Amino acid sequence: MPVLELDALATRHVGPLDLRIDAGECVCLQGPSGSGKSLLLRALADLDPHAGEVRLDGVACSAMPAPQWRRRVVLVAAESQWWHARVGAHFPPGFDPAQLSAVDLPPAALDWEVVRCSTGERQRLALLRALALQPAALLLDEPTGNLDAGSCAAVEALIAAYRHAHAAAVLWVSHDARQAARVAQRCLTLHDGRFMAGVPAAEAPA
Numbered sequence: 311m312p313v314l315e316l317d318a319l320a321t322r323h324v325g326p327l328d329l330r331i332d333a334g335e336c337v338c339l340q341g342p343s344g345s346g347k348s349l350l351l352r353a354l355a356d357l358d359p360h361a362g363e364v365r366l367d368g369v370a371c372s373a374m375p376a377p378q379w380r381r382r383v384v385l386v387a388a389e390s391q392w393w394h395a396r397v398g399a400h401f402p403p404g405f406d407p408a409q410l411s412a413v414d415l416p417p418a419a420l421d422w423e424v425v426r427c428s429t430g431e432r433q434r435l436a437l438l439r440a441l442a443l444q445p446a447a448l449l450l451d452e453p454t455g456n457l458d459a460g461s462c463a464a465v466e467a468l469i470a471a472y473r474h475a476h477a478a479a480v481l482w483v484s485h486d487a488r489q490a491a492r493v494a495q496r497c498l499t500l501h502d503g504r505f506m507a508g509v510p511a512a513e514a515p516a
C-alpha cells in the first residue's frame with residue numbers, strides 16, 4: 311500500500327520536515343503565498359535537490375532512478391508544461407478518449423492543439439495526463455485554481471475516485487479552506503518552512 315513518508319526533508323527555504331501520508335489519505339497543505347508549498351512538492355517529486363529522505367512504501371527516493379520515482383510520485387504543477395503540439399501526444403498509447411468526460415471535456419480534445427487550450431482546459435488535461443500514469447502518490451498544486459464551480463466539482467470527484475480505487479496518498483495544496491474540508495482528512499499549514507497543524511478538515515468553515 312503506497313504510504314508516502316518524509317524524513318527530515320529539506321529544500322530551499324523549507325524544512326526539515328517529517329510527515330506520513332497513509333495509503334488512500336488526502337492531506338491538504340495551506341500556507342501564505344511564498345511559504346514554500348510548491349518548492350516542497352517539487353522536492354517530493356524529486357524535481358529539485360533536497361536533503362533528508364522521502365520514502366514510498368518504504369523505498370527511498372534516493373534508491374530509485376529519478377524517472378521511475380517521478381512515475382510513482384507524480385506532481386501536477388500549478389502551471390502545466392506541454393512539449394508536443396497536440397494534446398493527445400502527451401497521453402500514453404491506448405488512453406481511452408472517453409475518460410475526458412470525467413473532466414467535462416469531449417473525446418475530440420485529444421486532437422486539439424495545446425496552444426488553443428484555455429488555462430482551465432490545460433489544468434484539467436494535465437490532471438488526466440498525470441492519472442494516466444497510475445501514480446501511487448499524487449502531489450497537487452492548486453489543481454482547481456483556474457476552474458469554475460462545475461469543473462472544480464468534477465476534478466474533486468475524479469481525484470477522490472482515483473484515491474479510493476488506487477489507495478493513493480495525496481498531498482493537495484489549496485488556498486480554499488472549504489475545499490480542504492471537502493477533500494482532505496487532515497490539513498497542515500506551512501509557515502516559516504515548518505508544518506503547523508491546520509484547522510482539522512472536518513471542522514473547517516462550511
Ligand SMILES: Nc1ncnc2c1ncn2[C@@H]1O[C@H](COP(=O)(O)OP(=O)(O)OP(=O)(O)O)[C@@H](O)[C@H]1O
Nearest residue numbers: 322323341342343344345346347348349350388500
Ligand atoms: N529557484 C528559486 N530560487 C530562489 N528562490 C526561489 C526559487 N523558487 C522559489 N523561490 C522562492 O521560494 C519561496 C517559496 O516559493 P513557492 O513557489 O514554493 O511558494 P508557494 O508557497 O507555492 O506560493 P504560492 O501560494 O504563491 O504559489 C518564494 O519566496 C519564492 O520566491
